Amino acid sequence: MSLVNEIKEGIIKASTQYSEDRINKFKQAIKTEENLANNNAVWALKLMLKNAEIANSRRLPLCDDTGIPHVLIELGKNREIPKNFLVDIKEGIKLGLKELPGRPMAVKGEGLEKLDQSKGLYDDPSMMLTAPFSIDSFDSTRNDYTEDLEDEIHIHLLLLGGGPEIRSKTFRVFHKHDANVVINETISWLSDSLKMLGCTPAIPAIGIGRSHYEASHLMLKAMVYGNLNSQSETENYITNELNKLNIGPMGLKAHTTVLGTFLNIGPQRASGVRIVSARPCCFVEPRISTIKI
Known part of the structure; x- marks a missing residue:
């Protein structure tokens, strides 16, 4: 299969399928809410799983907001970027959005016209341009790192919807030489x-770095590598604190406000400040697929 077609299929997969760890967490959440006799929450969670089953079987988007394509590329040290690589990825994304189909959301016009949407929208869903690509090396400090990765290129496709973007925040935290200050401030946000x-x-999804760009990049990586079946002590702490809010599925007042947390702490510098990017991914996100070449 050509790279263009692999990317097209990757976009469709990201938009239409839940990962195994998320399905497991949904099933655990249903049992928890059943034990607590939170019938409305059980009803909502079961509908979400049913929605995912239908989306998967019919290759339909999990949500009508099909999101903004983002691409994170990890390049092994023994590989080079092939000819037409970025062009092929963009073409595959366009074809994927067309076939889904994605929601037509791209804004016409130039400059300020795009801000006020005075020229209207494109009818073609493939006009939703991809965000600037992020290219990085493989992280050799990860537990799943092996030297074999240096012979590979991984293309991670993410679809980021508007709801979580509205509620996201990237800002500085004065740490006062206490990691708990940073974590608890993030929980407050x-x-x-x-x-x-x-x-x-x-x-x-949380990224903590030295600059706003780096924190946002680390947050994207948190979504790529996060696993609900394998949570760190700090991720569990954040999850437990947020589940005390009693917001519940769809705001129906129950225990399951979050399914888990994806935290990625990057390099830091000698400074009184840490930059945190926190994105509350909704129940259809993160929407991700990975192509390995």
């Missing part, structure tokens, strides 16, 4: 945003 998100249960 998420506590406010989850009350307004609507499409809970969420999965908060």
